[in-house]
Amino acid sequence: MPKMKTKKCAVKRMKTSATGKVMRSQGGKAHLNGYKPRGRKRNLRGTTVTDDSVVKTMKRMLQD
Numbered sequence: 001m002p003k004m005k006t007k008k009c010a011v012k013r014m015k016t017s018a019t020g021k022v023m024r025s026q027g028g029k030a031h032l033n034g035y036k037p038r039g040r041k042r043n044l045r046g047t048t049v050t051d052d053s054v055v056k057t058m059k060r061m062l063q064d
Helices: 008-013 038-043 055-062
Strands: 014-016 022-025 047-049
Touching: 008 014, 008 055, 014 055, 022 055
Parallel strands: none
Antiparallel strands: 014 022, 022 047
């Protein structure tokens, strides 16, 4: 049986933390930023933990 290939789109968008959690960047900061408050845009920086409902799918896509 052939090996499972890693989804390259998933590798570019998320990563696994040292403890095994799937980290992702937050959405909602790419456009229409003129009316959004400075604090809201600041809080969208960085990464956040992926929801438990999709972790199994994301780990299968990453194939670490």
